[in-house]
């Protein structure tokens with residue numbers, strides 16, 4: 001693939017609208033968080049979900065080693081949180097409110113859903129790893145989702 005092809009592929013993939021999550025875990029050096037829209041449900045029985053992490057991510061080792069992680073699904077009011085955890089210093093929780101799960105994983109308040117997971121399987125795939133988690137606990141509440149489409153945040157998902 002040429003660089004132009006890659007850009008066009010990226011642009012085309014961006015036509016798939018998604019929600020936005022922050023995936024958290026407790027690493028060696030403390031709590032970690034990374035903005036991710038690769039989250040997807042996989043199976044109900046057993047309850048499995050997945051997300052992908054880039055091999056170049058500075059927190060890759062923490063997620064590969066983590067026995068537990070949480071998927072925090074952001075609300076329309078949490079664009080700043082998404083922005084914060086899309087930075088390279090996203091491991092810094094300074095100024096970010098959170099509670100710790102019973103496994104010490106950071107759980108963000110104000111989200112519209114949270115899935116606390118035990119790492120089930122990890123697959124190396126291209127320039128990413130696919131991380132599959134078994135959902136151990138979950139929670140949800142009302143509220144509009146933060147949406148991501150064509151490289152931009154969108155705040156209103158009108159029901160048709």
Ligand SMILES: Cc1cc2nc3c(=O)[nH]c(=O)nc-3n(C[C@H](O)[C@H](O)[C@H](O)COP(=O)(O)O)c2cc1C
Nearest residue numbers: 035036037038052053054057058059085086087088
């Ligand atoms: C809306 C959005 C979705 C993202 N989804 C992912 C993702 O699914 N997987 C991933 O590895 N990075 C994703 N990123 C990029 C990471 O958040 C970002 O590269 C990372 O936090 C930068 O720090 P790092 O390289 O130190 O990990 C996404 C960024 C944004 C803004």
